[in-house]
Amino acid sequence: MIKRVVGFFGDKENAGLRRRLFYLILVLIVVADFLVPREHAEFLWDRLPGWSALYGFGSCVLLIFVSKFLGHRGGLMRREDYYD
């Protein structure tokens, strides 16, 4: 069972199905975010449906590019023998 589940995520032949399922889940999450009741709204963005999707995507992109920028341009990344 475990082998099949893991295989579903790894095997090439499932790539198309995986992608379709993934996008379906994304759509469902955004739709659900519009439908859930919002009683607790501490901040402005708590009242915006779909905010978390936007913020999650933005955070991910920001983290990737800020880190890589710091790594390559900021000099954080060095050759493996740097300390030897």
Place this chain on the structure above:
Amino acid sequence: MTDFIHPALLFILGALPIPFLNGLIRKIYLVLIPALAILAVVAMSPGSYGEAQFIGQGILVAKVDRLSIVFATVFTIMALIGMVYALHLPRAGQHVAAFVYVGSALGVVFAGDYLTLYLFWEGMAFASAYLIFAGQGNRAIRAPFRYLMVHVTGGVVLLGGILLHGAATGSLSFGPIAGAEIDGDLDPGAYLILCGFLLNAAVPPLNAWLTDAYPEASVTGAVFLSAFTTKTAIYVLARVFPGVELLVWLGTVMALYGVIYAVLENDCRRLLAYHIVSQVGYMVAGVGIGTELAVNGAASHAFAHILYKSLLFMGAGAVIYVTGRRKLTELGGLYRTMPVTVALYMVGALAISAFPFFSGFVTKSMVVAAAGEDHRALVVLALTMASSGTFLHTGLKLPYYMFFGTDRGIEAREPPRNMLVAMGMAAVLCIAIGAFPAPLYALLPYPVDFEPYTGQHVTESLGILMFTALGFVIFLRALDPENTISIDTDWFYRKGARYFMWFAERPLARYEKAVSDVSETAVLPFLHRSARAGLRLDLYGVDGVVNGIAHSIFSGGGVLRRLQTGLVTHYALAMVAGLIAAILVFAVVWR
């Protein structure tokens, strides 16, 4: 003492017979002691145990309250899981070190005074260093040595703080430092204590010991390391410094610091180590916010973190154990040969990412909610961003490049059964806590009035996480691991020390030589010559003058002596001559 058996004693005294046991008996013994310790923790009731006097100070070996019980519970559970994971080891050394390490951590958790705390604190440092020394290779000798140096320094800072604080307040009892709630009102001793604690919590810039040493540890040792040192630090911070504003910001920065570095990492366990920094950031921030909800959040997140982080380290360790490789650039395609490991690792990954029905979801959200209740918008945004980064690395990047991705044709198999069993135990707990948080909430130091499973919270979390996955899919190529290492603050004592030594050996030594050369060739002879000239001047000049004057006075005295003849007529003649001379002077001068 009948209703209290100190679990630290169980482990530390329990470590003594391990080298003399073999085979199945040793395995049973190694599992039995942690099991007994869990029972001891479950059975204990709050109170003070083992009061004594030592060098004029009151000592309290064990003080049990709700906060210490939460940490002791998860520490003993973790000890059991870690021992199961390490059962296959042929030699006893690491088992003994792990026992002493766990025992010392429990000693800190129950310490009622600072002296007891300090002793166990140092015990932890040395026992844990052994687990890193037990790793393989040349790097595994230097890294633990640096680790030990950093922790011994931290220990000295802590001891200095304890002594100063003790001198200022007259008490060494371990508890909230008065005035800690009001920031900036700490005495110097308290600041030193705080520094010592922050070092063990791996708060930047004091974090590099962790990411430097943990990846070099033995496969089984790293599992223990990931669980105890930083979480003990969270415990002592929660005990002594709740509500210190500085901690909120340090924690928030560190949550992001860890995920930013994790993007750059190529070593699988170093990536996970950076996520310890990030996750401990939530706990530090929680302690800093200091409300009941926030401290509950910090404690419960520490509880959940110990289990899922050890699960992640066990998963990565299993891969290293089986393949001997640790770099993401050298791994890939293992999902076919290690499916169970993949599945168990993913449970840990989903738990650390705070997916609904996994443990992180019910604990991390407490800290974020506490920040929200405290109207800290920036902290909420930063911590949410760190959640996205956590899923990006431990949930997507690491498993993708380690288990899926490019198939490098590595020969692999599932790890030994005891490793899988240990991972299974941790995985079950990760899911159990996530699905049924009530028992964990009941353990927390304050009454819990918090419902994680609201529709809004679930869709929000899923939105953050799944759209992070979208970013991952789109920018996958940008995330390809690179064959590099990253510079962190350990640069200052690794490269910095080297520059310092170069400076001492080259410019400073040359300057010193030049100065001594000048002094030998020019200054010293000049001084010798002037000393000789001075001596001559003294002998022939000053002495000559003085002797000359003395000689003149002496001979003058002889002449005057001759004038005294003793004849009255001579004296009368002299008086008459004097009188005439006086009259002459009077007549010539005064007219």
